[in-house]
Amino acid sequence: MIRGITAGAAALLLSACASVQSVPSSPPPPSLDAVETALARDITTLSADDFGGRFPGSEGEGKTRRWLIERYSEIGLQPGMGEGDWTQDFTLVRRAPASEPGASSATITRGTRSISLSPGLVAVQPGEDDGHLADVPIVGLDPDLKELQPRSLVNRALALPASSLFKLFPQFEAAGPKVLLIMTVDEEEYRKTAPLISRGRWRLDSDSSGPAILLLTPQDSERLMDVVGQNAFRHPDGLGVIAYDTILQASIVQQVDRIETANVIGRMPGKVPGAGAVMVLAHWDHLGDACGPTDAKDRLCNGAVDNASGLAVMTEAVKIALRDGPLDRDVIVLATSSEELGLLGAKAFVADPPVPLPTIAAAFNLDTMAIAPRGTPVVVLGAGKTQLDYGISEVARVQGREVVPSDMQDAFLPRQDGWILLRDGVPTVLVSSALADTGAFESFMQGPYHHANDDTAAGLELGGAAQDTLLHADLLRYFGNLTTYPGSGE
Ligand SMILES: [Zn+2]
Numbered sequence: 001m002i003r004g005i006t007a008g009a010a011a012l013l014l015s016a017c018a019s020v021q022s023v024p025s026s027p028p029p030p031s032l033d034a035v036e037t038a039l040a041r042d043i044t045t046l047s048a049d050d051f052g053g054r055f056p057g058s059e060g061e062g063k064t065r066r067w068l069i070e071r072y073s074e075i076g077l078q079p080g081m082g083e084g085d086w087t088q089d090f091t092l093v094r095r096a097p098a099s100e101p102g103a104s105s106a107t108i109t110r111g112t113r114s115i116s117l118s119p120g121l122v123a124v125q126p127g128e129d130d131g132h133l134a135d136v137p138i139v140g141l142d143p144d145l146k147e148l149q150p151r152s153l154v155n156r157a158l159a160l161p162a163s164s165l166f167k168l169f170p171q172f173e174a175a176g177p178k179v180l181l182i183m184t185v186d187e188e189e190y191r192k193t194a195p196l197i198s199r200g201r202w203r204l205d206s207d208s209s210g211p212a213i214l215l216l217t218p219q220d221s222e223r224l225m226d227v228v229g230q231n232a233f234r235h236p237d238g239l240g241v242i243a244y245d246t247i248l249q250a251s252i253v254q255q256v257d258r259i260e261t262a263n264v265i266g267r268m269p270g271k272v273p274g275a276g277a278v279m280v281l282a283h284w285d286h287l288g289d290a291c292g293p294t295d296a297k298d299r300l301c302n303g304a305v306d307n308a309s310g311l312a313v314m315t316e317a318v319k320i321a322l323r324d325g326p327l328d329r330d331v332i333v334l335a336t337s338s339e340e341l342g343l344l345g346a347k348a349f350v351a352d353p354p355v356p357l358p359t360i361a362a363a364f365n366l367d368t369m370a371i372a373p374r375g376t377p378v379v380v381l382g383a384g385k386t387q388l389d390y391g392i393s394e395v396a397r398v399q400g401r402e403v404v405p406s407d408m409q410d411a412f413l414p415r416q417d418g419w420i421l422l423r424d425g426v427p428t429v430l431v432s433s434a435l436a437d438t439g440a441f442e443s444f445m446q447g448p449y450h451h452a453n454d455d456t457a458a459g460l461e462l463g464g465a466a467q468d469t470l471l472h473a474d475l476l477r478y479f480g481n482l483t484t485y486p487g488s489g490e
Contacts, residue, residue, distance in 0.1 A: 038316050039313065040460070042315065043308045052289065053288040072315075092205065092261060094256070110247070111245075120219075126209065133179060136179055139153065148172070155178050183225075185218060281314070281418070286307065291451050291452040296452065300455075301450065303454055306367070313366050328482045360427075363418065385422060399467075
């Protein structure tokens, strides 16, 4: 705390000196009108029909990548992965149950008694395309259990009713079961739960975390409980787990899809070696051509606001920030892929970052920017979670922007790429007028958000986005220069 105040006071003094020195040599930033024109041009290009909704692995990805690399080059950035390499390549995988019923099979054994589950079994397993589960002990939860202990389910198959699945889901991660055996009470519950498992979900190829999931028909659920019978007893270590003295074997056959995609990264080396980096990021991907019912005339998810606007603000802000050359720190410009599929590009970045994460002094995510008119205050998503708040309020004050608190932080902080960086210790915020105009934001979320009409047909509000562009240009300069921001105080 004291360190924070000291660093803040020092920064304040230094910033006064710095502004006196740097004013004569800095060309002025462009006018708001000029910025709006640039944003409109870029958003129109990136959300045009021929970009196909920018789905990872599609032709639209190729076009988006070329656009980004061309723009990065114009700004004077270097390839961010080094040695001429602009892209951080990674593979996504989606595993779903094989479509033929009965493709996967499972047997449950206690002593000499053994049952085979019916073809209604729905099974998926992370980490492997086709999997075998051998001799996994089946356990249940003590009805008096308050909280699952971390790692209490490692190498076990937890049998539990579908009704308690979502209630307990966050606890399962830490408990680490090898398998979830989901039991259903009737056809309706089985039919409602099956699609949630059948559709699978995209994840990084390198991510094999989480349990295999086996959904049982109501008949098989009854047979399982019949085999377990009266044999259940409380585990002596008091972990809240009931051992059933019952063993699971399974053979899981899956339908597997893969996508090759990439983050696009540029870098402007700083003037001071070893001073670390500042970063700005925005996701380039969107939902492809899957918006609206299959018989709709326009199903193309153009993603003008989400997130062509973020890319436009990012590239324009970097250009303005670097208008008189490099900063003290490196500037890293990261266009992430696969945000819409679960913040996967950001996860790929932190899994294998081109620079050590602790050297990133500040990072600014830009998502869904073109919503509010000129004169709107800004919200800092991530306020109170980094040491950036003081500097942000200083830069905003100098630009005549008001920083207001948001009641949307809890809802939206974990739903954006910045969260993945913040979770891994990178001071990351999302500074935006869009979230400050709650009326305009709500009507976007209820309207064009993730629909075919998130396009430029009805015109876009770019006033707030243009002001946010100039704000981010100065945020990069403030946090990218040692005179204004010597460090995090650590
Ligand atoms: Zn989105």
